[in-house]
Amino acid sequence: MTATRMITDRYLVGTRLRVRRAERPDVGGCELKLTQKVPAGQPGAVQGLITNTYLSPAEYDLLASLPAAVLSKTRFSVPPLGVDVFEGPLQGLVLAEAEFTGDEEALVFVPPPECVAEVTDDSRFTGGRLVGATRQQLLAWLAEYGIRPSGPQ
Template sequence: MVSKAGGVDGQSVHPGKYAHVERERRFLLARAPSLSAVTVSRLITDRYLVGTRLRLRRADFSDGRCEMKLTQKVPASLPGATQGLITNTYLSSAEYELLASLPARVLSKARLSVPPLGVDVFDAHLQGLVLAEAEFTTDEEAQSFVPPVKCVAEVTDDARFTGGRLVQTSRQELLEWLAEYGLRPE
């Protein structure tokens, strides 16, 4: 939980120094958006380092750029858009390759920017999962956001639809979870 003192209960992470408060809402979609609506696309490989709260990310953009970063997420224990604290460190190729040698669980997806949403289209055993997220600067922005009509259900408070949980999810579990929301991917 984000405390009034600006930290996370039981953690030595404080917003404003290195970490900042992450506010986002997540939604299930029945299908990926049409490519004509996409402004930017990238392929993302997330490596969740075993036994840590760290995620190593490589994003390969359609224009040839590549972004690599190490992220720590300290979750909030509150429902709603305030997800907790997030710290990002951008990496060189050599730094990324060194960290990529550590034991990790891997998740890959295409991220499609369809403002105001980022839409993740998952592959491999998570094929059929399409998650949209919107990020906010303030609590008021998050609370007043009206999701587009194409959003099937909000899953902001459903921890099963976070990257750290999805990376451990079997195909059968995913299909059962999606069925709870009336979705049955092919």
């Protein structure tokens, strides 16, 4: 069974912090957390440092009141992939991210043939960068990979 999450990320202005609200319409419930991501010091599919703090609704509301850039997406969990379908100015963008228990697994992973482009080493496709991207920037970035989306440009 595929798990589905409706995710709203609030990237707090001037920080490396993100406040996330992840709703589970398929089973009910909501996860609230504060995350800090520090990139890995080397290229490739190697995870950096990630710190998560789970929040109460009151803590979330307080942090969510801070100035932030907002990114909305639906995540479908299809192990080992999390497939994100973006909304707003990023509508039409679909990214898949593989999750592993260790770097060794990540280094030998072969993406499924449905994957159109490998963007692991392209920091423009991280949430922290995508949240500030315009539609035109996204289309230009995709064009560099030979991808020309159909529909409204």
